[in-house]
Amino acid sequence: MSRKIIALLLAVFMCLGVFAGCNNQTNQNSDKTNDGAQNTDSSFKVGAIYITSQNDTAGYTFAHHYGITTAMKNIGLSEDNLFIVDNIPEDKTQVSNAIDTLAGKGCNIIFGISFGYIDAFAEAAEKEEYKDIIFSHATGYKSNETNFNNYFGRIYQARYLTGIAAGLKALELQNPSIGYVAAYGTEYAETCSGINAFALGVQAVYPEAVVHVNKISTWGDETKERQAAEALIDTYNCCVIAQHCDSAQPQKVAEERKIFSCGYNSDMTKESPNAQLTSAIWNWPVYYQTAIEAAMNDPENFMENVGIYYGGLKENFVGISPVTDNCAEGTKEIIEKVSDMIISGEWDVFTGTKLSISETGEITKVTAATLDNTDSTVIAEDGTMYCYVGEDEDRALSASDASGIAFEHDAVIKGSMNYYVKGVVEG
Amino acid sequence: MNIQIDALNTVTMFLFNIIVYNIVLLYGTVGEIITEKSGSLNLGVEGTMAVGAIFGYLMGCYTNSMMIGILFSIISAGLCGLLFAFLTVTLQANQNVTGLTISTFGVGLYFFVGKGLGDNFPAMSDYSAISEGANPIYIPFLSDIPVIGKVIFSQNILVYVGVAIAILAWVYLKYTKPGLKLRAIGENPAAADSMGVNITLYKYIHIIIGSAIMGIGGYYMGLVLRGSFEGSSCWTDGYGWIAIALVIFASWSPAKAILGTIIFGFFNTLQSRSGSLAQAFPDFLGWLKDIPAQFYSALPFLITAIVLVAESMRKRKNKNEPSAVGINYYREDR
Numbered sequence: 001m002s003r004k005i006i007a008l009l010l011a012v013f014m015c016l017g018v019f020a021g022c023n024n025q026t027n028q029n030s031d032k033t034n035d036g037a038q039n040t041d042s043s044f045k046v047g048a049i050y051i052t053s054q055n056d057t058a059g060y061t062f063a064h065h066y067g068i069t070t071a072m073k074n075i076g077l078s079e080d081n082l083f084i085v086d087n088i089p090e091d092k093t094q095v096s097n098a099i100d101t102l103a104g105k106g107c108n109i110i111f112g113i114s115f116g117y118i119d120a121f122a123e124a125a126e127k128e129e130y131k132d133i134i135f136s137h138a139t140g141y142k143s144n145e146t147n148f149n150n151y152f153g154r155i156y157q158a159r160y161l162t163g164i165a166a167g168l169k170a171l172e173l174q175n176p177s178i179g180y181v182a183a184y185g186t187e188y189a190e191t192c193s194g195i196n197a198f199a200l201g202v203q204a205v206y207p208e209a210v211v212h213v214n215k216i217s218t219w220g221d222e223t224k225e226r227q228a229a230e231a232l233i234d235t236y237n238c239c240v241i242a243q244h245c246d247s248a249q250p251q252k253v254a255e256e257r258k259i260f261s262c263g264y265n266s267d268m269t270k271e272s273p274n275a276q277l278t279s280a281i282w283n284w285p286v287y288y289q290t291a292i293e294a295a296m297n298d299p300e301n302f303m304e305n306v307g308i309y310y311g312g313l314k315e316n317f318v319g320i321s322p323v324t325d326n327c328a329e330g331t332k333e334i335i336e337k338v339s340d341m342i343i344s345g346e347w348d349v350f351t352g353t354k355l356s357i358s359e360t361g362e363i364t365k366v367t368a369a370t371l372d373n374t375d376s377t378v379i380a381e382d383g384t385m386y387c388y389v390g391e392d393e394d395r396a397l398s399a400s401d402a403s404g405i406a407f408e409h410d411a412v413i414k415g416s417m418n419y420y421v422k423g424v425v426e427g
Numbered sequence: 428m429n430i431q432i433d434a435l436n437t438v439t440m441f442l443f444n445i446i447v448y449n450i451v452l453l454y455g456t457v458g459e460i461i462t463e464k465s466g467s468l469n470l471g472v473e474g475t476m477a478v479g480a481i482f483g484y485l486m487g488c489y490t491n492s493m494m495i496g497i498l499f500s501i502i503s504a505g506l507c508g509l510l511f512a513f514l515t516v517t518l519q520a521n522q523n524v525t526g527l528t529i530s531t532f533g534v535g536l537y538f539f540v541g542k543g544l545g546d547n548f549p550a551m552s553d554y555s556a557i558s559e560g561a562n563p564i565y566i567p568f569l570s571d572i573p574v575i576g577k578v579i580f581s582q583n584i585l586v587y588v589g590v591a592i593a594i595l596a597w598v599y600l601k602y603t604k605p606g607l608k609l610r611a612i613g614e615n616p617a618a619a620d621s622m623g624v625n626i627t628l629y630k631y632i633h634i635i636i637g638s639a640i641m642g643i644g645g646y647y648m649g650l651v652l653r654g655s656f657e658g659s660s661c662w663t664d665g666y667g668w669i670a671i672a673l674v675i676f677a678s679w680s681p682a683k684a685i686l687g688t689i690i691f692g693f694f695n696t697l698q699s700r701s702g703s704l705a706q707a708f709p710d711f712l713g714w715l716k717d718i719p720a721q722f723y724s725a726l727p728f729l730i731t732a733i734v735l736v737a738e739s740m741r742k743r744k745n746k747n748e749p750s751a752v753g754i755n756y757y758r759e760d761r
Contacts, residue, residue, distance in 0.1 A: 057542050057658030185720075214702055217720040222652050222660055223448060227699035234440040235432055235703035247657045255552075256653070271655070427702025427716055 042081065044296050046072060047107030049098045050086040051114040059220060059246045061086070063265060064113045064138070067284025074289055075296070083107055090116025099124045099135075109134040109295040111288070118142055134295045134302050139190065143308055151287050152190075154312030156197035157342050158280035159242075160349045161320050161335050162262040163201020164357065165277040166240040167209055168328040169260050170202070171359070175239040176209040178202060179232030181250045182243070183219045185426055189417040194244050194280075196421045197349045198262075200370070203423055204355045205334075212236045213426045220246025229253040240277070251275065260326060267321035277331070279321040286317045314343045334361050350417075352383040372419040385417075435574065437707040441700045442578040446586060447651060449692030451476070451663070453589045454644025455670025456677060456684040457596050462508075462637035463674060464600060465630045466613040468753040469511055470526025472641055473667025474533020479504035479642020480662045481537045484649040488549035493560035496646055497585075504642020507533060508635040516630045519755045534661050541656045551654035560584065561650040585647045592640055596681040609633060613749030616756035626756055641667070672731045675738050678747040694730050698723035 048068055056062040065084075072082060083105045085098040095117045102110050103124075110133060112121050118140040125135040125148035133147065140150040166178055180198065184191045199211040212235075214228040225243070229250040232238050242262040243250040251272035254261035261272050263279030287309055294306045311317030320339075323332040334357055341347040347355070347365065356364045370379035379385050420426070455472050462469045469475075482503035487496020511529055514520040541548060551558050561583060564570075569580040600606040611619040612629055620626050648662045673691060677683040697715075701723060705716035 052659055055538075055542065055658075057545070057656075059657065059659040062658070214699060215720045216699070217724050220657075220659060221664065222655065222657060222662070223648075223664060224699060226652060227444060227448060227696070230444070231440070231699045231703050235437050235706065246659065248655060249652065252653050252655055427706050 042078065044077060044292075045081050045083060045105065045107045046077070046292060047083045047102030047105065047110040048085075049088050049095060049102070049110070049112045049114075049117060050084060051089070052087060054084050054086045058248075059265075061113065063282055063284055064111070067282075067288045068111065070285040071288035071292055074285065075292055077292070088114075088117075090114055092120045095120035096124065099130075103130055103133055107133065108299065109136060109292060111136050111138070111291075113138045115139045121148065132299070134291075134299060136291055143303075145303055147302065149303060149306060149308050151291070151309040151311075153282060153287070153317040154310060155190075155280060155282065155318045156193045156349055157313045158318040158320050159194045159197040160201040160342075161339060162242060162278050162280050163198040163203075164205055164335055164338060165323065165327050165331050166198070166242060166260070166262055167202035167205035168331050168334070169277060169326075170209050170239050171206040172328040173239045175237065176206065177236045177238045178209055178211050179229065179236065179238035179241045180211050180213045180243065181225055181228045181232065181241065181245055182213050182215050183245045184217060185213060185215050186418045186420065191244050192420070193350075193417045195424055196417070196419075198242055199421050199424045200349060200354065205357045205359075209423065210236075211424045212238060213420070213424060215426070216245060218245075222247045222249050225249040226253055233257050233259065248272070263321070269321060269324060274326065276321075276324050277327050278323045278335075281319055281321055283316055283319060286315055287311060312342070313339060314345075330361050334363070337361075337363055350379055350385065352379050352381045371422040373422050373424055375422065378419055378421065432703075432707045434707040437700075437703050439574045439577050441696060441704060442574070443581075444700065445689060445692040445696045446578065446582055449688055449695055450582075450586045450589050451644040451648045451651075451666050452670050452673055452691060453593055453684055453688040454647065455641050455667055456673040456687065457589075457593045457681045458637040458640035458644070459670055459674045460637075460677070460679055460681055460684065461596055461600075461640065462634050463679065463752050464609050464613045464749055465633040465637075466616055466749055466751040466754065466756065467511075467515060467630060467634055468522045468526060469508075469529070469634065469637065470523060470671065471507065471511060471529025471533060471638075472670050473661075473663055473665070474530035474536075475504045475507040475638045475641045476533070476645030476648070476663040476667050477537035477661050478507050478533045478645070479639075480645030480649040481540050483642065483646035484654055485540070485544075485549065487557055487646070488551065488554045488654070491554045491556045493557055496557065497643060500642040500646035501639040504645065505635045505639040507642075508638025509631075511638065512631045512634040515755060516627055516634075519757060522753050522755065530667070537661055538658065542658055544656075548656050549654065551650075557650070557654075561653070583647070583650070585643065585650070588643070589647070590685060592643075593681045593685050596640075600681065605629075610749070612756075613751055616751055620756075620758060626758075630756075641670075644670075669727065669731060672735060675748075676731075676734045678738070679749065680747065691727060691730065694726045697726065 050061045052061040054065050069079060083102055085101055088094050088098050099110060099120060117137060121135050121137045122142045124130055125144055131147060135148040137150045139152050143149050170176060170178055180195055182191050182195060186192050195213055202209045202211060212232055214232050216224040216228050218224065225245050225247050226249040229241050230253055232241060240260045241250050241254045243264050248268050248271035251261045251263050251268045254275040255272040259275060260277050261275045262277050266281055268279045269276040291306055294302055298305060313319060323335060338355065347353060354366045354368050356366050367381050369377045369381050372378045377386065455476060459469065459472055479500035483496045483500025486499035487493055507529055511525055514525045515522050563581040564584055566580045570576045600610065608619060608624045609629055612624060612626055616626050645663050652662050673684060673687045676687040701715040704712045
């Protein structure tokens with residue numbers, strides 16, 4: 001008997017809990033509508049598919065969610081016009097279902113933030129019933145002429161700048177060993193171009209420096225990131241740790257070991273106040289605002305107006321966090337000069353022209369081929385970029401048969417870069 | 428390019444890290460062994476550890492005392508155990524389902540509390556007693572011995588507590604009268620009941636103690652990760668599930684759990700250190716570098732799968748798995 005009473009009581013409490021939840025939600029909704037009083041076009045609906053939860057407080061999904069909500073706020077769209085399907089793994093059926101859900105809600109533009117959504121997006125964009133919806137896919141490489149684009153940023157430009165900060169610090173400490181905790185290595189052009197740009201930045205100021213890369217083979221795992229950073233410091237006595245992974249653990253390790261660090265994704269100075277040099281950061285609202293505005297104003301010509309979007313320093317899509325006092329003297333001025341060169345289009349990272357920066361801060365352009373870490377030419381002096389192609393086991397370059405692709409920066413993003421430049425060592 | 432590497436230090440740090448990042452498994456495993464010996468299969472290890480981790484960490488920081496942190500990890504995880512015991516022992520709910528519920532609930536609570544604090548989440552570096560407590564201890568002379576000094580005598584205090592708990596649990600189960608009664612309950616509760624053992628009390632106590640031990644493990648992991656709340660992955664990220672498999676690996680013996688933890692930890696640590704080992708010993712271990720990193724990620728789980736298969740195939744003379752594990756005891760069914 002008593003058991004029944006207890007069960008009944010529990011059931012009552014659960015019901016109360018549900019009601020409490022409902023109340024909260026209605027309150028939130030009414031708050032939102034109040035905020036979005038200055039709606040420009042209240043019928044325009046934005047859809048988004050996330051790989052993890054929209055409630056994340058850090059990491060990849062958080063960065064995109066922040067980007068989309070900030071852009072919508074800037075445009076004057078209410079948050080009620082944003083429809084999200086989250087926790088969607090990179091599984092074609094599930095992504096297709098999510099697209100159907102969002103299309104059913106009447107979304108005018110649908111963003112997919114994870115690479116593996118690519119096929120589901122490409123397929124949906126071709127469907128007759130979805131021809132009025134714009135599909136926008138991050139980090140991918142597929143697109144069509146009318147309503148399907150992909151977007152990503154030239155984060156390697158920001159990484160080059162953080163590399164300069166790291167190199168100057170290493171030079172000051174006379175320690176040529178720099179560590180880099182990477183999610184992946186040559187498997188993805190994204191990680192690989194980031195590592196190479198960072199290393200080239202380091203070498204511009206400290207040519208003898210070596211960048212040691214430790215891969216964790218996942219985009220984010222706090223325990224693994226921490227262990228990888230510790231391994232780099234223990235083994236190679238690294239004086240600076242940079243990272244391409246989600247959490248701030250490598251920064252924390254640098255702080256504890258009293259060395260220096262370059263963060264990623266957002267300004268990580270608060271995680272490592274005494275170690276942080278500068279972080280390579282994303283400004284996702286820049287793209288989302290561009291895309292949503294274009295889709296609102298002129299959906300017919302979205303591909304002409306926005307198209308395949310790879311913004312960089314120039315668009316402020318990527319950047320670096322403020323250079324801290326932990327940096328070597330003169331770091332800020334040098335970085336500003338190089339940054340201006342990239343923004344003005346005078347120079348870029350993978351061009352066959354390298355920068356040589358003296359201790360006094362003089363920047364000289366040197367026309368020199370970039371070698372990979374097996375001493376083969378990967379970017380020729382004329383800017384032609386070669387990459388490993390096919391399944392050649394000895395990873396020979398395709399340069400000999402002249403099938404190297406003419407340089408275009410999009411190749412770095414689209415996925416043809418698959419080598420490390422000289423001075424990068426994995427392990 | 429000649430890179431100078433201190434080979435001895437590389438090995439030392441490899442062994443050191445096996446302990447640092449895997450002792451949490453010992454806590455989870457010993458806690459689960461005690462629970463299972465009472466005939467209850469608690470699949471809520473992951474959630475229980477997460478709850479112990481977050482409340483232990485927060486209270487420890489707020490009071491700037493590691494002891495209070497440990498105490499609250501015990502209390503909060505113990506409450507998870509109490510909930511499990513109440514549902515499965517008193518209300519006779521299905522143990523598997525309840526355990527899974529506790530896991531989901533615990534991890535959810537972890538994020539709920541952590542995210543709820545937002546920017547107010549305490550940073551460990553602001554609390555001297557906690558950040559010092561998380562550092563390795565120094566024992567005069569012993570800590571100075573090469574290799575062993577670092578690996579065995581320079582760990583965090585909670586590492587030694589974990590090993591002590593494992594040994595105590597082993598002695599308790601094997602050599603004490605209450606331990607014998609507990610094993611009887613796990614094997615045949617009806618027989619134990621007819622002997623006059625208070626089944627409900629025994630189950631409650633041991634489920635709660637088991638959960639409390641898991642909770643300390645969670646707190647330890649929070650300290651190892653320096654209380655960095657990321658909001659996308661939990662401090663106990665998957666360790667709780669591996670601990671459940673380690674129980675079988677250790678064949679329900681807390682002493683063997685120590686060995687299991689080290690073996691498992693060895694494979695777990697290879698991923699981040701294989702490159703270092705390959706650089707330090709290019710002749711013997713250079714091949715480590717050629718193995719894809721993804722393989723290292725999969726390795727711990729591969730080992731777990733192999734162990735589970737091997738265990739199920741072994742013709743054992745003395746069966747260690749409690750016969751009544753997972754089955755609720757209802758006196759009137761006798």
